[in-house]
Amino acid sequence: MIHTTPESQIPYSIRVSSRCKYGRITFKNGLFEVVIPPHLKEDYGHKFMAEKQAWAQTQLNLLQQKTASFEPRTAIPTTTEGWLEAKCQLKKIVKRYIAKHHNTLGAPKQLKIKNMTSRWGSLSSKQNMNINLMLYFAPEFVIEYVVVHELCHLTHMNHSNRFWQLVAQNDPHYAKAERWLKTFGNTLLSMHHKASLKN
Ligand SMILES: [Zn+2]
Structure with missing residues (x-):
């Protein structure tokens, strides 16, 4: 299931892993995944991601800057x-x-x-x-x-x-x-x- 952070609307998913001791976030192929240990509730994952919003935004910006191209709304003038x-x-x-x-x-x-x-x-x-x-x-x-x-x-x-x-x-x-x-x-x-x- 895909969740989004409250302010910046960054999409992420939550996964429970028995090998995970503390919460962590991975960022792969433009997607965020919050990994939480089994003894913690999903709420913890949401809180964790909300706290890392600024960091996540920076990761997204960096990724997008690498591929930042867009079509201008109208052509750039030459005269x-x-x-x-x-x-x-x-x-x-x-x-x-x-x-x-x-x-x-x-x-x-x-x-x-x-x-x-x-x-x-x-x-x-x-x-x-x-x-x-x-x-x-x-x-x-x-x-x-x-x-x-x-x-x-x-x-x-x-x-x-x-x-x-x-x-x-x-x-x-x-x-x-x-x-x-x-x-x-x-x-x-x-x-x-x-x-x-x-x-
Ligand atoms: Zn201003």
């Missing part, structure tokens, strides 16, 4: 006009998501789509929002997540538990989107670099 068009289209999408969440989260004073090398979005203390142009090529649920993330900074200018609660309340896919960015983010950023070298 200056193409990039300007991408910028314009992404602005429309971001505005649509701002409008969607406006009632609960508010709206930034200004919105700019920018070339950024290490961040997906930012919100200044003057409530100006910057969004990374390369997000245009990511799946829409990732774009929405970054917009919601920055909008939540209108309420909390930090990454406190309350901030993440607000994110979770407004975007049920935020964990999946975070995972996507961790896995494919660098690939996505390097696509811009490669494309601009061609110009």
